[in-house]
Amino acid sequence: MTRWLNNRHFLGMLFMLPAAAVLVVFLTYPLGLGTWLGFTDTKIGRIGEWVGFDNFSYLISDPIARLSVFNTLFYTVFASVVKFMLGLWLAVLLNRNIPLKSFFRAIVLLPFIVPTALSAIAFWWLYDAQFSVISWTLTKMGLIDVYIDFLGDPWNARFSAVAANIWRGVPFVAICLLAGLQTISPTLYEAAALDGASPLQRFRFVTLPLLTPIIAVVMTFSVLFTFTDFQLIYVLTRGGPLNATHLMATLSFQRAISGGSLGEGAALATLMIPFLLSAILFSYFGLQRRKWQQGGKD
Numbered sequence: 001m002t003r004w005l006n007n008r009h010f011l012g013m014l015f016m017l018p019a020a021a022v023l024v025v026f027l028t029y030p031l032g033l034g035t036w037l038g039f040t041d042t043k044i045g046r047i048g049e050w051v052g053f054d055n056f057s058y059l060i061s062d063p064i065a066r067l068s069v070f071n072t073l074f075y076t077v078f079a080s081v082v083k084f085m086l087g088l089w090l091a092v093l094l095n096r097n098i099p100l101k102s103f104f105r106a107i108v109l110l111p112f113i114v115p116t117a118l119s120a121i122a123f124w125w126l127y128d129a130q131f132s133v134i135s136w137t138l139t140k141m142g143l144i145d146v147y148i149d150f151l152g153d154p155w156n157a158r159f160s161a162v163a164a165n166i167w168r169g170v171p172f173v174a175i176c177l178l179a180g181l182q183t184i185s186p187t188l189y190e191a192a193a194l195d196g197a198s199p200l201q202r203f204r205f206v207t208l209p210l211l212t213p214i215i216a217v218v219m220t221f222s223v224l225f226t227f228t229d230f231q232l233i234y235v236l237t238r239g240g241p242l243n244a245t246h247l248m249a250t251l252s253f254q255r256a257i258s259g260g261s262l263g264e265g266a267a268l269a270t271l272m273i274p275f276l277l278s279a280i281l282f283s284y285f286g287l288q289r290r291k292w293q294q295g296g297k298d
Contacts, residue, residue, distance in 0.1 A: 038267035044260040055267035064243050065268060068251040072275075074158065075247060076227045079165045083222055084215075086166070087173025092207075094174070095181040105178070112171035120235035123164040127151050127236075154244030157237055161245050164232055169225065173218055180214030181207070220283035224276060248272050 004010050038055055042048030059065040094105055111119065126134055127150035135147035150160045184207065192202045230249040233239065239246035239254065246254075248268055256265020 034266045035270050037262050038270040040263045042262040042266075044257075044262060048263050051263070055264050056271070059264070059268055059271065064246070065251065067243055068246045068248050068268075069271075071158065071245060072227060072247045072249075072272075075162055075165070075229070075245075076223060079162045079169065079226050080219065080223050082162075082166050083169045083173050083226075084219060086170045087218075088177055088215075090170065090174035091177035091181055092203075094178055105175075108171050108174055110171070111168050112175075114168075116168065116231040117235050119168055120164065120232050123160070123167075124151075124236055127160050151237055152241055154242055157241055157245050161233055161236060164236060165226060165229060168232065169222060172225075173222055176218040177211065177214060180211050180218075184210050216283045220279055223279045227275060227279070228272070 037048070039050060039052060040048035041051045041054070090108060094101065094108065098104070126132060129147060129149055129152060132147060132150065134150075135144065138144045139147065149156060151157045188206050188210075189202055192206050197205065228249055229247060230253065233245055233247055233250050234253070237245040239250050243251075248271065252265045252268040252272075254265075255268060256262050259265070
């Protein structure tokens with residue numbers, strides 16, 4: 001026994017067992033069960049039978065399911081791009097020597113630490129068709145004549161949901177990128193300045209190449225969080241109006257829990273896996289490319 005305890009490989013495996021057990025119980029088992037249910041016609045209160053790809057075939061031909069895929073991709077891409085741009089701008093700004101820098105860094109975190117449900121309720125009031133403070137302000141400024149129907153019009157609802165997600169997600173991107181900026185040595189900027197590089201050139205040839213690995217990881221997590229978003233949409237719009245804001249996650253919940261069709265809901269949730277794997281693999285293989293990390297080309 002002493003020989004085994006002195007073996008670092010054995011000790012490593014021993015220390016990993018608790019974490020592995022937690023992953024198996026709370027991640028692997030639910031994922032496996034959900035995938036299996038997607039190939040059955042299970043309903044709440046009734047054990048289903050194996051139906052193969054029938055659920056997936058039905059979902060592919062279902063216009064609402066296809067709309068949820070479009071909504072999810074639109075929501076993810078639009079929100080992720082804006083969160084990256086705003087987060088990078090905030091990170092660069094907070095990395096400078098500005099007055100009350102620590103205070104502003106703490107304030108930036110507030111949207112991220114507020115519970116999602118509370119954030120959604122706050123935005124629900126901001127977007128209210130009759131009592132919206134946004135519409136009231138624009139009306140008083142003379143910019144609009146009637147209140148904006150933020151959540152009653154399909155495209156207005158989509159952009160309103162994206163705006164709420166951006167408000168909540170920007171702090172995560174900003175703080176992570178700020179941590180990456182803190183690791184860049186100031187001497188690199190000094191050397192670039194001595195060589196005559198402008199601020200824009202220093203950002204392009206010093207900051208971005210060294211920050212690229214952090215950007216890859218942060219944006220991967222940002223995409224995953226956005227793609228699988230549920231709470232914000234469920235509280236804010238419940239997928240309406242006319243299913244215009246239904247994401248794959250919210251529609252899966254509606255079909256499986258509210259509608260009782262566990263197999264169909266699980267199949268829709270399973271269809272999310274290829275998209276998530278694509279984002280993960282893009283980041284993983286990107287991080288392996290040393291020249292790409294350094295801002296060059298392969």
